[in-house]
Amino acid sequence: MSPWVSASADLENRLVTPADAGFPAALRDVRPAVKTLWFRGDLPRPDEPAVAIVGARAARLPACGLAAELAAVAARAGFAVVSGGALGIDGAAHAGALDAGGRTFAVLGCGVDVVYPDRHAALFQRIARDGGLLSDFPPGTEAHRRHFPSRNRLVAGLARAVLVVEAWQRSGALITARLARQLDRPLYAVPGSAGTDALLAGGKAQAVRDGADWLAVLTGQPRPILTPPAELAALVAAVRGGAAASQVARHLAVPLPVALALLSEAELAGWILRGPGGVYTSTEVTLAS
Numbered sequence: 001m002s003p004w005v006s007a008s009a010d011l012e013n014r015l016v017t018p019a020d021a022g023f024p025a026a027l028r029d030v031r032p033a034v035k036t037l038w039f040r041g042d043l044p045r046p047d048e049p050a051v052a053i054v055g056a057r058a059a060r061l062p063a064c065g066l067a068a069e070l071a072a073v074a075a076r077a078g079f080a081v082v083s084g085g086a087l088g089i090d091g092a093a094h095a096g097a098l099d100a101g102g103r104t105f106a107v108l109g110c111g112v113d114v115v116y117p118d119r120h121a122a123l124f125q126r127i128a129r130d131g132g133l134l135s136d137f138p139p140g141t142e143a144h145r146r147h148f149p150s151r152n153r154l155v156a157g158l159a160r161a162v163l164v165v166e167a168w169q170r171s172g173a174l175i176t177a178r179l180a181r182q183l184d185r186p187l188y189a190v191p192g193s194a195g196t197d198a199l200l201a202g203g204k205a206q207a208v209r210d211g212a213d214w215l216a217v218l219t220g221q222p223r224p225i226l227t228p229p230a231e232l233a234a235l236v237a238a239v240r241g242g243a244a245a246s247q248v249a250r251h252l253a254v255p256l257p258v259a260l261a262l263l264s265e266a267e268l269a270g271w272i273l274r275g276p277g278g279v280y281t282s283t284e285v286t287l288a289s
Contacts, residue, residue: 013113013139014039026050029183030157032150034136040112041132044105044158050080051218052159052180054152054173055089055166056193063166064089066190066210068096070163073211075102077218080131082107082158084151085124087117089165089173094127103131107154109147111135116143134158152176161186161217163208167195177205188217191270191283200283201275207283209270228271235262236271239280248280 016023016037024044027034037043044050051074053067071081071093081097083090085106097104104127108116112133115121127133136154137147152175156162162180164187167173174195180187181204189196189205199205208214216223228236238251249259263280266272272280 012040013111016043024158026159027154027157030153032153034154034157036138037134037136038112038139039132039134041128041130042103043132043134044080044082048080048103049078050082050105050159052082052155052162052176053089053093053165054083054155054162054176055093055164056168056171056173056195057086057088057090058168059088059092059166063190063193064092067092067165068099069211070165070208070214071096071104072100072102073215074218075100075104077215079160079218080105082155084109084148084155084172084176085116085120085127085133086172087119091120091123093165094123098126098130105131105158106133107151107158108133108135108143109137109145109151110143111137111139111141113139114142148172149175153179156180156183156185159185161188163188163190163214164196164199164205165190166193167199169194169198171195174199188214191273192268197267197273201273201281207270209283228266228269232262232266232269232271235259235266236282239263239272240282242275242279242281244278244280 053071067089074081075097081093081104083093085108094104106127110116112135156176156179162185164173164177187205188208189199191207200207238248245260249256272282274280
């Protein structure tokens with residue numbers, strides 16, 4: 001972890017409490033209550049809508065690219081982007097919002113005068129000038145894994161909606177997702193990873209597949225009708241109401257190994273989800289909701 005090296009006035013450590021007019025109203029419902037909020041740069045404006053885009057630190061490159069794209073879509077639609085400042089999806093979301101000319105806020109699991117991870121030093125400088133660095137930990141506090149659930153409650157609290165781009169079974173992003181549901185924030189997830197697929201299969205989140213779909217969510221427009229490629233259309237239709245691999249094989253009149261290969265391809269592409277008991281369902285059901 002590296003300390004900040006800057007004499008710039010806009011990078012000083014500042015503090016607000018719930019008694020101050022500038023304290024973000026969205027955080028007043030968060031529990032445990034936020035008693036102090038340190039920040040560098042700016043705070044979200046009262047009239048500034050925000051969405052959270054979060055996900056795994058050890059994210060795949062395509063998922064990071066999608067996170068940046070979805071953050072840019074949100075920024076161009078007038079939303080600030082909130083995330084946790086971490087490697088992987090978080091960093092990609094912050095950078096995507098900034099590159100699109102938007103504002104972004106990083107909620108940290110350390111003091112706002114501490115750079116963690118080290119490689120985000122330049123990114124944090126950009127965030128502090130076109131958004132802000134926020135923390136309920138005092139300056140000088142080093143990052144620790146026990147701090148991240150506290151950070152995640154602020155991420156969920158600041159956002160009007162939360163989008164999980166990629167998450168694994170023990171991903172911290174799933175904590176943010178749970179907190180979002182507790183705060184009645186709409187929850188969205190991109191199909192294609194164990195954590196996001198579990199959210200979708202459990203009916204806890206709605207699916208977002210690409211930028212056009214995300215823009216429709218943000219603007220309240222009808223969701224685009226998405227259709228699978230021709231070679232997977234019959235399979236996706238076969239699992240729309242839920243089906244096991246053996247049922248799919250019979251429906252398609254193909255050997256079971258062929259059906260399993262097609263199911264794997266469709267699952268990797270995000271068209272279907274594998275739920276408990278090996279029952280597959282179509283994400284089209286979620287997208288239409």
